[in-house]
Structures are given as C-alpha cells and as structure tokens.
Amino acid sequence: MVEVRGLCKAFGDNQVLKNLDFQIEKGEVVTLIGPSGGGKTTLLRSLNWLNVPDAGRVTIDGVTIEAGKENKQQIRALREKTSMVFQHYNLWKNKTALENITEGLIRVQKMPKVQAVEKAEHLLERVGLIEKRDEYPVRLSGGQQQRVGIARALAAEPQVMLFDEPTSALDPEWIGGVLDVMKEIAADGMTMIVVSHEMRFVKNVASRILFLEGGQIVEDNTPEKLFNNPENERTRAFLEMAEL
Known part of the structure; x- marks a missing residue:
C-alpha cells in the first residue's frame, strides 16, 4: 500500500530525513515513535507532499511520485489516496x-x-x-x-489515514474517546500511519512500530518484540523513559 525509497528532507542545514526506506502493507497500522525532532511529523507530511522531499520516491496505492520530478496532477492523485488528521x-x-x-x-x-x-x-x-x-x-x-x-x-x-499526534493537544479526560475511534477504524482494516506518544495505544493497536531518531529508522519491529526485547539500545533507553 505504501512504499518509500531514499526519502530525504532538509530544512536549511538541518537534515531531518536521511535516506529512508520502508514499505507498509494494506491494513497495517504503523506507528512512528521516537524523541522530539527525530523526523516523525516531517515524514508523515512528506508522504502526501505537504512537506516536499528533497530526494526519494513515494508510492501509495499505485500512485508514485519522485522528488524533483513531480507535477500538480501527481500530487493531487497522491493526496486523493490519503487523509490526514492534524494535532490541532x-x-x-x-x-x-x-x-x-x-x-x-x-x-x-x-x-x-x-x-x-x-x-x-x-x-x-x-x-x-x-x-x-x-x-x-x-x-x-x-x-x-x-x-x-x-x-x-x-x-x-482514503486508502491510507495519516494521524499526526492526534491526542497530544487534548486534556487527559478526552484522549480515550479519540483513541477508541481510532481503534475501531483500525479494526475495520484501514491502513494507518500514526505519530503517537500514547504507548498504550501503540502497544495495543499497532501492527508495526518504526522508531525514528536523527532522521533515520533505528528500529522497525512488532509491538511485542519492540517493547519486550528491543534490538537497539537507543530504543531501549527511549522506552524506559516513556514508561516513567
């Protein structure tokens, strides 16, 4: 459903995304976690060209755009495949x-x-x-x-729903209702990519987790493996802090 190859994005001298490669199958719920500034939101916004990548290729449900060679028709076709839920x-x-x-x-x-x-x-x-x-x-x-x-x-x-920290601006009492709706959408088979700090949601709903730091995918794993036995020491340290 989603394929990303060689995705790069910089803001001035700050290289936010560094040659990212991954793919997502239809019906998967993939969460992006990691420290602030790691590139999660930039990656999400680059998938539908809200942030225009400097290099790389994005394919969503058969629509492919290559950075530097895109046109308005391609961008429109790509965006028709996705819907985005914003933080605010x-x-x-x-x-x-x-x-x-x-x-x-x-x-x-x-x-x-x-x-x-x-x-x-x-x-x-x-x-x-x-x-x-x-x-x-x-x-x-x-x-x-x-x-x-x-x-x-x-x-x-949409074929793919993009969620950019959908609960981060909410008071704690309102978070549960939003997460419940997202769980129902996931249960219906929607392909979802979610930037989230809600570790309970990540554990219970995600089929895969991408841990991003410094513009790179440090770890790509199932929730069970990532939370119980992370392969990367940086992932382990982040999860220990997140559980506090």
Whole structure:
C-alpha cells in the first residue's frame, strides 16, 4: 500500500530525513515513535507532499511520485489516496460539525448536498457525535473536535489515514474517546500511519512500530518484540523513559 525509497528532507542545514526506506502493507497500522525532532511529523507530511522531499520516491496505492520530478496532477492523485488528521483539529470555526464534513464532499467531490449530509450524519454517528451535528467548534471539547476531524478525514474514503499526534493537544479526560475511534477504524482494516506518544495505544493497536531518531529508522519491529526485547539500545533507553 505504501512504499518509500531514499526519502530525504532538509530544512536549511538541518537534515531531518536521511535516506529512508520502508514499505507498509494494506491494513497495517504503523506507528512512528521516537524523541522530539527525530523526523516523525516531517515524514508523515512528506508522504502526501505537504512537506516536499528533497530526494526519494513515494508510492501509495499505485500512485508514485519522485522528488524533483513531480507535477500538480501527481500530487493531487497522491493526496486523493490519503487523509490526514492534524494535532490541532484544523476545523473551520464558522461551520458546524456537520458542515465541516460536508464542505469537502460538496465543493471538492461535487456530491449533491442531500447525499453529502446523509454521509456526514453517518460519520458523525460512527464517531459518537451525531447529537452535536449543528454545534460550532467553539462549543465542542477538544476531544469532540478531534473526532469531527477524524470523521472529515474518513469522508474522503482514503486508502491510507495519516494521524499526526492526534491526542497530544487534548486534556487527559478526552484522549480515550479519540483513541477508541481510532481503534475501531483500525479494526475495520484501514491502513494507518500514526505519530503517537500514547504507548498504550501503540502497544495495543499497532501492527508495526518504526522508531525514528536523527532522521533515520533505528528500529522497525512488532509491538511485542519492540517493547519486550528491543534490538537497539537507543530504543531501549527511549522506552524506559516513556514508561516513567
């Protein structure tokens, strides 16, 4: 479903991603963990060209882009394969929960409004927020806003969902509801790539974990092996600190 070859990205003199290679099979839930500044978010944003890589090749569900040779049509085709859930929700403040979902369906996918509303209501039901359909973001908790963001991402029917620390901006009391929704999506077979510091979620839901540090994949392993018997000493040290 996802193949990355030779991916590099620098910001000025800071080489954030260093010649990354990996692939992800359909239905896998891959979490990216590691210290801050290790390249996790940059990698996630490079997969759909929100950050334009300096070198390398990305393939998602048969759509391939090579850095330096891309065009607008390729980028659009690649982005149509993915949906991204951001750390800070990125909801339109002047639109209701329902409208935040229908906007893209109507304007981008040219879906009739009646059909878009029906689909949005179904997705709000799925994330447990149908009763909030007419509320504006200011009247929703952080956890509720993030669940609307997930529903909006699902509306595009992506092949791959990208989550950039979806719970890091939430109060502890709201984290569980968001993680529960993500677990349900994973159980439905969605291919997911998740940047997360929620080690309980990583242990229980991920099929694979990539540990990134210094722009490189230090370890690529199953949760069982990585948590119980990490191959790399740096991984071991990071997990010991994360468990504190």
